[in-house]
Structures are given as C-alpha cells and as structure tokens.
Amino acid sequence: MPKRSEKRDTAKAEYIARKGRGEEVSLRKLAQELGASYQTLRNWKAADKWDEALPKRKRGGQPGNRNSAGKQNAAGSHPGAPAGNKNAEKDGAYSAVFFDMLTDEEKKLVEETPLGSRAAMEHEMKILKYREHKIMVKIAEYEAAPEDSLYINNLLDMRVPAGRGKEKKDGAVQSMGMYSKDSAFSRALKLQEALYKVQGRIAKIADGLRAMEESERRMELERERLALLRMRATGAVDVPDPAEDGEDFDPMDEEET
Numbered sequence: 458m459p460k461r462s463e464k465r466d467t468a469k470a471e472y473i474a475r476k477g478r479g480e481e482v483s484l485r486k487l488a489q490e491l492g493a494s495y496q497t498l499r500n501w502k503a504a505d506k507w508d509e510a511l512p513k514r515k516r517g518g519q520p521g522n523r524n525s526a527g528k529q530n531a532a533g534s535h536p537g538a539p540a541g542n543k544n545a546e547k548d549g550a551y552s553a554v555f556f557d558m559l560t561d562e563e564k565k566l567v568e569e570t571p572l573g574s575r576a577a578m579e580h581e582m583k584i585l586k587y588r589e590h591k592i593m594v595k596i597a598e599y600e601a602a603p604e605d606s607l608y609i610n611n612l613l614d615m616r617v618p619a620g621r622g623k624e625k626k627d628g629a630v631q632s633m634g635m636y637s638k639d640s641a642f643s644r645a646l647k648l649q650e651a652l653y654k655v656q657g658r659i660a661k662i663a664d665g666l667r668a669m670e671e672s673e674r675r676m677e678l679e680r681e682r683l684a685l686l687r688m689r690a691t692g693a694v695d696v697p698d699p700a701e702d703g704e705d706f707d708p709m710d711e712e713e714t
Contacts, residue, residue: 464491465501472507575669582662585655592652599648602641612636 468491475482488498502508559567571577613635639647 599641599645606641607638610637
C-alpha cells in the first residue's frame, strides 16, 4: 500500500484555515506553494471532503465583520431617533401612546372611557348602534343610485421627473394612471358584510347585558332569602325607624290612640 503523502493533510489543513478566515482559496496557487500538481489537489479535496469539514457559518455578518462600517444606516453610526419619535407611525393602530403628547381633547377621551363591566358594554353598544346606522344609510344610498354608477376604488399614478435644462420645473408630470372602480351593487354587498359583523357584535353585547341583569336579579333574590332565614332563626323583625321616614315621632300620639 503506498504511503500517504504528508502534503495531503497539510493541503487540507491550509485550505480549511484560509476558508475559515473568509479568504478565497485558489487550488492552483496552493498546489504551487506545496509543490504538488493541481489535479492531485483536486483529487485530495474530493476524496477527503474538504468543504464538508469547514466550520458552519452563521447567518449575517461574521464575528469581526466590517462590511457596514461607515455606512449611513449602520448600527452605531448615528444616535438614532429621539425618544417619543413617531417616524414609523402609519395609521396609529400600532403606535405607542405617550400621554404627555396627547392633546387635551384626547386626554379627556381617555379619562372618560368607562372601565366598569356594565358601563364598558353599554358604551360599546352605543358605538355599534351608531356604526350600524351609518352603514345602513350608505347601503340605502348605493341601492338608490343608478345601475351604471361607478365609484373609484383605488388609484395609482406613474410619474416621471419634469423636463431638463430650461424646461425643468418643480414637481413632476403624470405619465400614466391606473385605477379600478366598483359598482354601486358591489359596494352595497361589501357594506352588507360589514353590517352583519356589526349586528353580530350587537347581539353578543345584548346577550351579555341580559345575562348581567339576570345575575343581578338572582343576587337580589338571594339577599332577600337570606334575610328571611335570618328573621326565622332569630325571631327578630326589622321595623323601620319613623325618624328615617322623614316624620317627627311624638310619643303622645300613641297615648291618644
């Protein structure tokens, strides 16, 4: 059996070391450095699976990587947005609330928002009924519209910069416009779906309020039952105090009767 060449292990170790440092390795140059042929190194690389022995690379920049150094948006290249910044705010749905930045009207709205179970449910019921009314009004409007009525659904303008040189002006000129339209019937159908959702929520709130009222009645009946049981057990009868009825009590009146 032929003796294994020492250059074979040296070549593999050198290849792995250079690749680990992120260097590009040329098998021809490596073969010249080791005094071996290019084809021999190719055979060794395939047989000994050099690439499979390389350390696994993590996603993103590697330790010590300076690819983004000096770039405008690189981490650490600028102090970042100030506290309370709202640059990333789109529609307010996911915006962090800073109470010191609210207007007086907004603060009043927050403070007046009911927190109790019944009050919160009644508050939501009022809002839902208002939404139901608005949707029904719009549905009636679309149903009364002519059959060939069309309404713009969305609009997209493709714009190009204005002319150059002396013809250059501020702003841009429209090159092409793309838009889609809905019929009155289509819009009425969409509003019907929204109406069903609102009415479904109204029904749930109504069920919740009804259940709350029944619970309160049961509690009142239970209190009355416990009061009767106490009276039977002690033989005591609660007699209202005449002074509490708002009338002056005179013992002489009882003697005269």
